[in-house]
Amino acid sequence: MTTNDQIVINESVENAAQLRQAVGSLSPDEFEQYVLEAFERLGYDVRQTQQSRDSGIDGIVAGGSFTAGIQIKRYGYETKVSGPDVQQYAGVKSQHDFDVFAIVTSSSFTAPAITNARELDIHLIDSDGLYQIIADSLDPFRDVADFELPNAANDLPRDTAARSHTFSGDRARMSYTTEPIELVEGLTKVEFTTADAPNGTVKVLTPDDSPVQDSHTEVKRVVESSDCDGSEGVFQSEGGEYTFDIFATSPWELTVRQPAITELDTNDPARTISGVGQTLLGPFEFDGRYETTLVTAESEPVQASLETVQGAKVGTLINASDPYDTYETVYEFDQLGFITVFGYGSQWEIQTKQID
Numbered sequence: 001m002t003t004n005d006q007i008v009i010n011e012s013v014e015n016a017a018q019l020r021q022a023v024g025s026l027s028p029d030e031f032e033q034y035v036l037e038a039f040e041r042l043g044y045d046v047r048q049t050q051q052s053r054d055s056g057i058d059g060i061v062a063g064g065s066f067t068a069g070i071q072i073k074r075y076g077y078e079t080k081v082s083g084p085d086v087q088q089y090a091g092v093k094s095q096h097d098f099d100v101f102a103i104v105t106s107s108s109f110t111a112p113a114i115t116n117a118r119e120l121d122i123h124l125i126d127s128d129g130l131y132q133i134i135a136d137s138l139d140p141f142r143d144v145a146d147f148e149l150p151n152a153a154n155d156l157p158r159d160t161a162a163r164s165h166t167f168s169g170d171r172a173r174m175s176y177t178t179e180p181i182e183l184v185e186g187l188t189k190v191e192f193t194t195a196d197a198p199n200g201t202v203k204v205l206t207p208d209d210s211p212v213q214d215s216h217t218e219v220k221r222v223v224e225s226s227d228c229d230g231s232e233g234v235f236q237s238e239g240g241e242y243t244f245d246i247f248a249t250s251p252w253e254l255t256v257r258q259p260a261i262t263e264l265d266t267n268d269p270a271r272t273i274s275g276v277g278q279t280l281l282g283p284f285e286f287d288g289r290y291e292t293t294l295v296t297a298e299s300e301p302v303q304a305s306l307e308t309v310q311g312a313k314v315g316t317l318i319n320a321s322d323p324y325d326t327y328e329t330v331y332e333f334d335q336l337g338f339i340t341v342f343g344y345g346s347q348w349e350i351q352t353k354q355i356d
Contacts, residue, residue: 017334019131023074023106031074032058035104035130039070041137042147057092064147068100068123069093075107080285081124083112090120100149104130108285109152110267117153124152128335163258167244170251177205180241184258188237189280189340190244191255200248206240267336274349275341281350282338291355292339293328294318297347304350305340306333320348330355 023031033048036059040046044063059070069092073081081103093101102123109117109124117124125133129150136147165181194200237258246254257280269284294317296302301321306314314337318327341350 019134020106020127024076026074028072028074031106032072035059035072035133036061036070038130038133038137042133056089057096060098066099066149068102068149069096069098071101071103073103073105073107075105080107081105081109081113083110083116086113086116086120086122086124089122093121102149106130108287114153122153123149125150126152128152163256165256166253167246167255168251168253169246169248174247174249176246176248178244178246178254180243181256182240183237183242183256184239189257191257192246193253194248195251200246200250200252202254203245205243205245206238269339269352270354272349272351274347276347279341280338281341283336284339284352286333286335286337287354288334289330289332289355291328291330291353292317293326293351294320295324295326295349296320296322297324297349300346302346302348303342305342306331307338307340308335 023034026034036046036048039059039061044061046062047060049057049059056071057069058072061068061070071089073085075081086103086109089101089103092098100123101121102125103117104125106127108126114124116122129152132150163184167176167178169176190202190204192200192202244254244256246252267283267285269282269286269290273281292304294302294304301319303316303320304318305316308314314333315331317329317331317339320327339350339352341348
């Protein structure tokens with residue numbers, strides 16, 4: 001391949017959002033060439049193919065630990081690659097004896113597309129993954145042997161069934177270790193309350209009984225109030241058996257929840273949802289600037305927070321303390337995420353819309 005300097009996007013592109021803007025001016029053929037040139041800069045052998053002859057395969061990339069067939073789609077970010085778009089490539093990997101078949105897009109993928117990709121063993125590379133490839137290709141010290149192909153098909157938890165496990169104990173045992181519970185891969189919520197003492201801790205243990213090291217997976221929360229308000233934590237389960245160490249000086253209750261993926265036609269966060277108490281909404285595909293409005297119907301406070309699908313809390317969106325008042329906030333977010341609502345038994349309505 002011959003590099004076309006007019007379409008090479010260089011170090012001035014600092015994130016996926018800038019990348020999407022930069023490639024927006026490219027034609028589909030130019031974008032295809034641009035993607036394949038990035039693999040070439042990484043040190044791979046690259047062959048551009050004829051679509052009519054190769055079942056829609058735009059290029060073949062060989063080197064390192066794999067040989068991959070690549071299908072490249074230049075979409076505007078508001079147009080996501082759908083389930084049927086992925087389904088049409090069933091069997092391509094085995095037909096051509098590829099180690100990997102990957103779909104690369106300047107946009108993102110719908111939840112059905114991710115589900116189909118997992119079933120068909122197809123790699124998905126969205127604008128975030130493409131930015132990673134571009135950044136690596138511009139690193140002069142990058143060794144192709146160390147390169148790992150990003151895969152957006154891993155962005156959602158692999159099981160859509162909601163799970164809930166509850167444990168409780170009394171003051172006779174201040175230290176308690178739960179029986180192992182089976183968790184699937186994905187965002188996991190811990191809720192911990194005590195009856196009358198102002199302290200208590202919960203620690204997550206991995207299957208080998210060692211504390212999980214990541215700050216969002218070693219859940220260690222102190223109950224700060226003496227009137228059972230409780231505390232919550234979120235961590236990312238890698239799947240498998242987990243146990244929980246509890247220390248408390250009064251009767252306590254621990255609930256471990258794994259939310260169901262909302263099966264909707266779209267994962268657009270722009271919607272109105274009402275509920276009671278605590279819940280986890282999503283996952284949603286955020287892309288830009290949003291306004292979230294919260295209305296409460298009772299005297300108990302309600303808090304709404306934004307979290308990534310990996311379990312990292314981005315920040316508190318709204319603290320609503322007065323009933324029937326309307327609270328609103330404006331923020332920017334550009335990835336897959338959840339909205340968590342802590343209602344403490346209160347009725348609430350939350351509305352999110354995208355703004356210019």
